[in-house]
Amino acid sequence: MHNEVPVYLLSGFLGSGKTTLLQRLVAHWQEQGLKPGVIINELGDVNLDGLLVEAEVPTAELLGGCICCTVREDLAGELAMLVERDRPDVVVIEATGAANPIDLLDSATETAMYAGIDIKGLITVADAAHLLELHRNRGGRTYALMQDQIRCASVVVLNKIDRVSQEEAGELERAIAEWNAYAPVVRTVRCEADFGMLLGTAFTPESREAGTPRKTSAGRFSMLGGSGHEHVTSYTHRFARPVDSERFEALIASLPREIYRAKGLLTFSDTASRFLFQYAFRELDFIKVTPQGQLDDMAVFIGEHFSSADLREKLEELETVGE
Numbered sequence: 001m002h003n004e005v006p007v008y009l010l011s012g013f014l015g016s017g018k019t020t021l022l023q024r025l026v027a028h029w030q031e032q033g034l035k036p037g038v039i040i041n042e043l044g045d046v047n048l049d050g051l052l053v054e055a056e057v058p059t060a061e062l063l064g065g066c067i068c069c070t071v072r073e074d075l076a077g078e079l080a081m082l083v084e085r086d087r088p089d090v091v092v093i094e095a096t097g098a099a100n101p102i103d104l105l106d107s108a109t110e111t112a113m114y115a116g117i118d119i120k121g122l123i124t125v126a127d128a129a130h131l132l133e134l135h136r137n138r139g140g141r142t143y144a145l146m147q148d149q150i151r152c153a154s155v156v157v158l159n160k161i162d163r164v165s166q167e168e169a170g171e172l173e174r175a176i177a178e179w180n181a182y183a184p185v186v187r188t189v190r191c192e193a194d195f196g197m198l199l200g201t202a203f204t205p206e207s208r209e210a211g212t213p214r215k216t217s218a219g220r221f222s223m224l225g226g227s228g229h230e231h232v233t234s235y236t237h238r239f240a241r242p243v244d245s246e247r248f249e250a251l252i253a254s255l256p257r258e259i260y261r262a263k264g265l266l267t268f269s270d271t272a273s274r275f276l277f278q279y280a281f282r283e284l285d286f287i288k289v290t291p292q293g294q295l296d297d298m299a300v301f302i303g304e305h306f307s308s309a310d311l312r313e314k315l316e317e318l319e320t321v322g323e
């Protein structure tokens, strides 16, 4: 008998911890002897998150656009193909952080009609520190998008709890309960959680209902139905030569607030290995990587209305130092 393949959707704002969770989920299923399949959607045209998933895990990539608009049909096709070709026991789809979860759910549900899959849940990851700052300032489209992502969730992972106090975490949980009364909230550091519980929170009619627009306590209507991320822009830079690591760190530290997410693959002139760098809400991380195949040094910067010309100039300056 051909059973339906369970599918989990991962949403959450840029840099909240989706890839971190995806890696943990893959490891969890592998420990149980299951074969997971992965679909990764990135705004840029290089799949950096894919570098963090083991080579033997069947992976499909949707690059250069966001699931909820430009690559919507591709998602249905990729998902159907992954299920048919690799016969995974379970699939997880990581959306870009700018995705509108309603559209994501829509297109996955469409696929479910013909591809033998069963949408089990939508897990939304939230960066506690970032959400707290936006919640206290009560405004902005990023805040509205985060609220939408939480409203649609069947479970909310309140991640980076190490960056807020107990009281602040409580304040966030109360806000989340107002936006979505049905989804359990799981506090995590680096998305470490009881995955039995997390994955057990399948959709119920109530939790789907919670995804429909309703008035928020702030008296505003959410922007569900719109393409929620028109304001998000990105700039991709390809490096012509290795750059100095300290100067690169200094450049990242001086980024304007409008740039809230950056990641890339770099060779430094003063170190031996190549690095994947991650910058999310003012924190910078480096991970040593050995990419398979030919991948050039590049960095993608994501934010709202920032000047890519200024940024390009600064990055090019880095490349000329020492010439």
Ligand SMILES: Nc1nc2c(ncn2[C@@H]2O[C@H](COP(=O)(O)OP(=O)(O)OP(=O)(O)O)[C@@H](O)[C@H]2O)c(=O)[nH]1
Residues within 6 Å of the ligand: 012, 013, 014, 015, 016, 017, 018, 019, 020, 021, 049, 096, 097, 159, 160, 161, 162, 163, 188, 189, 190, 191, 261, 278, 279, 280, 283, 284, 285
């Ligand atoms: N301090 C702290 N950092 C974390 C935690 N979880 C993840 N990070 C870091 O946050 C950064 C972003 O994590 P990712 O898992 O790549 O986030 P993402 O949501 O996949 O990002 P996008 O692909 O841009 O949407 C990385 O540098 C992580 O190491 C946490 O609990 N605490």
